[in-house]
Amino acid sequence: MDAKALAPGIQPGRLDKAGIEAGFSDLHPALDDHEALVAADRCYFCHDAPCATACPTDIDIPLFIRQIATGTPDAAARTILSQNILGGMCARVCPTETLCEEVCVRETAEGKPVEIGRLQRYATDTVMAQYVHPFERDALTGKRVAVVGAGPAGLSCAHRLAMMGHDVVIFDERPKPGGLNEYGIAAYKSTEDFAAREVDWLMGIGGIELKSGMALGRDLTLERLTAEYDAVFLGMGLGGVNALGVPGDDRDGVVDAVDFISELRQAPDLTTLPVGRNVVVIGGGMTAVDAAVQCRLLGARDVTIVYRRSQSRMAASRYEQELAQAKGVRIICNASPVAVHGNGTVREIEFAYTGDDLTPTGETFRLPADQVFRAIGQTLAGVGLPDLDGRKIAVDGTGRTSVKGVWAGGDCASGGDDLTVTAVAEGRDAAIDIHTRLMEQANG
Structure with missing residues (x-):
């Protein structure tokens, strides 16, 4: 906040360090091993689980909870991360109370759902603490994809593309990657620099290069990107x-x-x-x-x-x-x-x-x-963009835009609901479609 904005009533240091630390402590502290087993034991493991249907990233929730219940949190994490590579952050910030937990059978019957979000955090934190990336890259394809924006949509897209053997370059305007997760989430929801640690862990898949301080319309043009790369994904969020x-x-x-x-x-x-x-x-x-x-x-x-x-x-x-x-x-x-x-x-x-x-x-x-x-509310900032649908980039169900070879997802694209978990799903699904299109082109 610049000095000009400091009116007489605006001042630092209203609370001491102890008061600040107490207020900004973790909103939902992590479960320990025993608490996780007790929480998992409440799940009915429904065959037609409404919780899984309500998850924008289609995580098999009963499966990962059963894996926690049987003492295999590593397997649970893989179940989660195969659908949502940012499952750690989503476990912290996703509005589970209006998604998976709202439709939980326990919520309907007792008014107290299974703690799906905290169980998801338990599993993903377990794997991240091992500093071993759970996925490996497929055979290299020789294709290069540009991703604009290192937020949830861009990171999800980049990881899935890298996992499928493509080389990815992420361009981001800010000095640090993470987008909304790094700059826009309340500090008491994401403590201990988790957003940055999750990005470092995600990049462990390999094949992803990050270029910071690069903004579309200022340092990059869509015309240049489409000429230099085999495909482009736009996930730069809303800048205005x-x-x-x-x-x-x-x-x-x-x-x-x-x-x-x-x-x-x-x-x-x-x-x-x-x-x-x-x-x-x-x-x-x-x-x-x-x-x-x-x-x-x-x-x-x-x-x-x-x-x-x-x-x-x-x-x-x-x-x-x-x-x-x-x-x-x-x-x-x-x-x-x-x-x-x-x-x-x-x-x-x-x-x-x-x-x-x-x-x-x-x-x-x-x-x-x-x-x-x-x-x-925020608005889309940029010039030379694909066709818009209202105030956002128009996309079809797979994220394709009006420009050939260009996909978009996350907050900058139409059709979403401005949630981190939805942005992750859109980035992942666009990556799968990009891969399909690139392989079709390669095979003639």
């Missing part, structure tokens, strides 16, 4: 951020939530990270919740999320909403910003109450704020 579009949006203290989270994730000492006394976060998704909760954990006195629709329509899961409220975050719904007030620096933000159709009711209110975070 939507503006509030109200008077005063440019005042000091009004910043993008994604930039705040990124700075927090990269800060070596969170006691030095400035945070406001009165913080307002505008939006209803996971970025809004992550920003709001972390402000509270940094010592902000009053933190409020304001969302323009009803609470039931927030993109953040009910579990995440309740987590925010448990941490002391207030949630106000059916309200849209109309103006940011202050003399150069934000002091208040004004909202208008709205109906379900977003029509203003005529009633307004103001919240004191020395820090305002925009978390109202």
Whole structure:
């Protein structure tokens, strides 16, 4: 956060190191061996498992839990990672409460599902701790594929392509790989530098080269990539951020939530990270919740999320909403910003109450704020892209774009739901289709 944005109410060191460490400890601590066996024993191992159907990466959940129950977590990890190579991170950040665990038979019968996410973490952590990559590369094909973006979609695509014998070069704009996992996940969900460690482990398959500081449209063009490589996968996510579009949006203290989270994730000492006394976060998704909760954990006195629709329509899961409220975050719904007030620096933000159709009711209110975070969605940034579907790259079911030899997946592509696990699935499936197309071409 640059010095210009430091209004009088924004300051570092609101909590001491002990307070910060307590707040940012692991949200869901790892299971030990005994706890994992007890948790696995609750699974019914359903033949037509609804949990597996609900998993975007199609992991055979009953199988991997049975493998844990029989004392073979290595085999369980292979079951998971064969479908989702970023299974370790997904075990930490995937909204299991609205996917696999929501449809668990135990949840339906007892209101307490099998802890699928924590069991998945137990298995994948076991294998990663051995520093041995569980997969080997097939015979080399001599084909080279460019992947733009080292986030979940790009990493998943690159790993699967490398495993199938292709050589891959990943281009990423940021200095460190990982994308959302490295820069955009709440710090209490991914502790101990896990995102970076997972990327290093993934790259152990071999055949993948990473080139950082390379952005499409600035350092690269799609025309150049398609000329130099046998195929291209676009997985660069969304680089732009939507503006509030109200008077005063440019005042000091009004910043993008994604930039705040990124700075927090990269800060070596969170006691030095400035945070406001009165913080307002505008939006209803996971970025809004992550920003709001972390402000509270940094010592902000009053933190409020304001969302323009009803609470039931927030993109953040009910579990995440309740987590925010448990941490002391207030949630106000059916309200849209109309103006940011202050003399150069934000002091208040004004909202208008709205109906379900977003029509203003005529009633307004103001919240004191020395820090305002925009978390109202991101936009696709770049020039010379394939055809768009609305604000994202148009793709078919296998990730093919309007440009021959170019695939796309993850947040930058249409059809997804902006989840890490979905991005992994899209990257994997695009890699399989790329491989099929390249082998068809090679065989004439």
